[in-house]
Amino acid sequence: MRTLLIYPVFPPTFWSYDKSLELVNRKVLLPPLGLITVAAILPQTWEFKLCDRNIRDVTEAEWDWAELVVFSAMIVQKEDLLSQIKEAKLRGKCVAVGGPYATSVPSEVEAAGADFLVLDEGEITLPLFVEALKRGENKGIIRTEEKPDVTTTPIPRYDLLELDAYDSMSVQFSRGCPFQCEFCDIIILYGRKPRTKTPAQLLRELDYLYDLGWRRGVFMVDDNFIGNKRNVKLLLKELKIWQAEHQYPFRFNTEASVDLAQDAELMELMVQSNFDAVFLGIETPDEESLKLTKKFQNTRDSLTETIDTLI
Template sequence: MTQLSFKHYGSKKDFKKIYLIAPKHPDNFWSMQGTADILGAKTLMPNSALATLMALTPPGVNIQYTLGDENISAVDFDFSCDLAVITGGTLHAARIHELCSEFKKRGTRIALGGTYASIEADRCGGLADHLFIGEAEYTWPLFLKQWTAGNALEINRQEHYIDLKDSPAPDWSLIRVEDYVNISIQTSRGCPNQCDFCDVIQYVGRQYRTKSIDQILQELQNAVDIGARTVFFSDDNFLGNKRFTKELLSKVIEWNVQQTRPLSFSTQITVQVADDDELLQMFADARFSVLFLGVETVRKESLAEVHKSQNAEKDIFERIRRISRFGIVPFIGLIVGFDNDDEGIFEDLEHFLVETDSPIAGISLLNAPRHTPLYKRLKEEGRLTEKNFSGEWQLHTNIVPKQMTIERMSLLYWDLFQKIYQPELFEDRFVKWLRNVDYFSTIYVNKKSDPRQLLLGVKIFKHFIFNDDRRVRALFFRILKKTWQINPKLVKRFFTVITQYSHFYSFVNCKQVK
């Protein structure tokens, strides 16, 4: 029997039971499940949308919440509740349909929301009793009042983008922080860019909206209070407004310096972050270890093709090198399958990773999510293989490439993916990356070490000592020795990257081209 915990809002008498469900993540590259396993966690991060729904509960309603995160434990379909609430993205579509079907068989009423229900509401007809389209900060409290009064709507649509300052700090009371690698904090929504293949702006728009800095600092304190070690800022673009980002980082640095054991951070951000050395130093001083960068491609023609001109404004090679000099790992996101891609693109991308000494990269196949400009264009050209995008960007595409067959592109794509994670080639890039770091923040030198870091170190050592792949086992000890010789201050960065590498290496060596 699945063990459940409960959180009450309002009176504990005459309350309604709500079962919050986070669907299981598919076993794909971006799940980072291998990294979570090494660190003794069960998954990458908790579902902040469900925790936010809890925090949005208005006064005057009596609710008992129960959390069912499928990434932590199995959902109890027989749990007696008044409402099952399910959220997820397009990547979770198949599982969302299964969850709704199982609860419906048992007569449980269902509420469905999230990016999948919002962007592809036409695929959700009949799945749930109550459908939420768009952001929920205003519709959820109103729904709870109506639902407990017996007059809830079937369709709950947020017509206009909300003021993000009205979004409360997530209520993390139903999670065990040790089950997760990161705690997630969202500081903004909306992205001013308009990349043709991106469906994010279909949901949150292009207007960049932020929480107040005081709100964000409170969420950071909440993360510390529950025992978090690392925080992932889950913004779609952490640099939507540079003035705000600098102000926020300044306050985060002040806050983090005051902590007995400072947090470390990561986020996803545009490559334009590299154009300001002062900004990069602030990221380093705030203790950002990794920045995920949507580089996509090195061909300017392909960037122009999908309206991602901001990546072509300055030399991408130098941009990545500059980020690395500050000791921040550039997690490179690449895509193949643009109209301007011929077979030579794979050599171009390999050359880019080698020349920039980028140790970690995720390579995707171009897809056209529904309701995006790219989808519309390719549909008109008759170059879509299916109507519904699955949400999977590895080993799958719904696009007919212009200069290669799908089979040929998939083969060359997978060859490159496997090649960059061959131990010797990875080692060469990573050791060169270590040697090129020339900025080391000094503002945390007198801070105590976190005893939990020692435990994590033991877990990592055990993983590699007993690793079945002798090449990976030998790689671990070779690079650890070289890291210590280059600069002992980089050992923490070594552990960050090597755990990610183990996940990626396993992924590319166990998946098959479909």
């Protein structure tokens, strides 16, 4: 199956970093980790091409080549996603759509003309999608309430990326978050019990990036990297050794909850592994607002003292 993976355009937002990227001569901050993971889960007898529309447009040759077109997107990419679904259907292509936006608002994606909605976590739903194709089905919505064991997730297909266009690479160690912030959809999408890969599994992904020649930043895309502190410490103890053995080829950054400041061992392990930045979910210094939105983890200690500890 000739499969074209398309990542829709991000409009200018806080997260697009357009002007900053110009200064370092890069086009995009991060690659579409979801799509290259999809490519790794689908049958490896299939052929794959990837077009990140934040880098360039889909070529006519790619449209002509494709038998199946696969999209993944977040809500901020909605406009371009729906436009590209319609473009693919005008060209007579079979279209499958997944990712957080389609999972949250499947009706809009279906209305745009998608043939298959492959929703929720792909380790479970993508094999079901492949089976549907084998049965000759040409339309369907594939969902699951199960949460997959991410220790079975294959190494993403980083080889499909135009590496020089990106400022940083993306890897994922865990999915889910133990907290209950009412404004966040992560616990709906991935659950409140963080599931992690094994340290050896994550290091194999770094080995692959290293072998491809990557020598810049790596973003741990986990929505709360320290959601499972026990397993994160196991990873970091191995990662600091890997970094030293490879002469520290990567600098890491990630997102974490403010309770990171309560664990000196964890902070030291992150420093030893060459983490140089952490995006914190502070939200507001107003304690009543934090309680109202159920972000109780930010009310346990003084936020000022917490930040001072981290700095």
